[in-house]
Amino acid sequence: MTADVRPGVVTAVLGAAFLMTVLDSTSVVAALPSIEAALGFEANDAAWVITAYGVAVGGCLLSAGRVADVVGARRTFVVATAAFAVASLICGLASTPPVLVVGRVVQGVAAAAMTPSALALLLAAHPEGPQRNRAIGIWGGLRGIGATAGLLVGGLLTSIAGWQWIFLVNVPVCVLVLVAAGRVLPDPRPAGRREIDIAAAVTLSGALAAGILAVLRGPVTG
Numbered sequence: 001m002t003a004d005v006r007p008g009v010v011t012a013v014l015g016a017a018f019l020m021t022v023l024d025s026t027s028v029v030a031a032l033p034s035i036e037a038a039l040g041f042e043a044n045d046a047a048w049v050i051t052a053y054g055v056a057v058g059g060c061l062l063s064a065g066r067v068a069d070v071v072g073a074r075r076t077f078v079v080a081t082a083a084f085a086v087a088s089l090i091c092g093l094a095s096t097p098p099v100l101v102v103g104r105v106v107q108g109v110a111a112a113a114m115t116p117s118a119l120a121l122l123l124a125a126h127p128e129g130p131q132r133n134r135a136i137g138i139w140g141g142l143r144g145i146g147a148t149a150g151l152l153v154g155g156l157l158t159s160i161a162g163w164q165w166i167f168l169v170n171v172p173v174c175v176l177v178l179v180a181a182g183r184v185l186p187d188p189r190p191a192g193r194r195e196i197d198i199a200a201a202v203t204l205s206g207a208l209a210a211g212i213l214a215v216l217r218g219p220v221t222g
Helices: 007-039 045-071 073-093 097-125 130-160 170-184 198-221
Strands: none
Touching (some): 007 073, 007 170, 045 073, 045 097
C-alpha cells in the first residue's frame, strides 16, 4: 500500500480516468457524421467506430478484472491507461477507416482493464463505512454524468476543433493520470496466481462482433 494515501485525491484521479472512458464511448456519437464524411466509410460501416469500442469493453471486462487480481490493480491500471493514451492518439491521427476501427478496439480493451482495476483501487483507498459508500456513489454518478455529457462534449469539440479532438483530448488526461498514479494511488497486494481465461474474452467478443456484423451488413449484402 502506498504510504499516506489520501482518499479524496485517489477518488479525483480515478474518477477523472473513469469519466474519460465513459465520455469516449458517447462523444463519438455526435462526431460520427463528420468522421464518416472525412474518412469515407461505406454504408453502415461507420457504426463500427462506436460498436468496436463497446464490443471490446463488453467482451474483455471480466477477464480484465481477473488480470487486475493476478498482477495487481495499480499495475494493471497504469498499463491500461498508457494503452488508452496510445490508442487515442492513433484514433485522432487516423486517415483511413481500418486504422480508426483498430484504434477503437484497443481503446475498448484498455478501458475494460481500467474500469475494474480503478474500482479495486478506489475500494482499497477507502475504509468500509460511510466514506467508502460515498466514494462508490460518486463513482456511479460519474457514469451517468459521462453518458449524458458525452454528446455535448463530442458536438462541441467537433464543431470547434474537429472530430480528431474527441480522441486527442484523452492524451493529456491520461498523462496527468499516469503522473499522479505512482504518487497517490494505493498498491494493494495481488490475490495470487489464478487462471486468466483469455479464450472466454476472445470468444465473447467474437460472438458479439459476428452478431453485430450480421445486423449492419445484412441490409447491404442480403
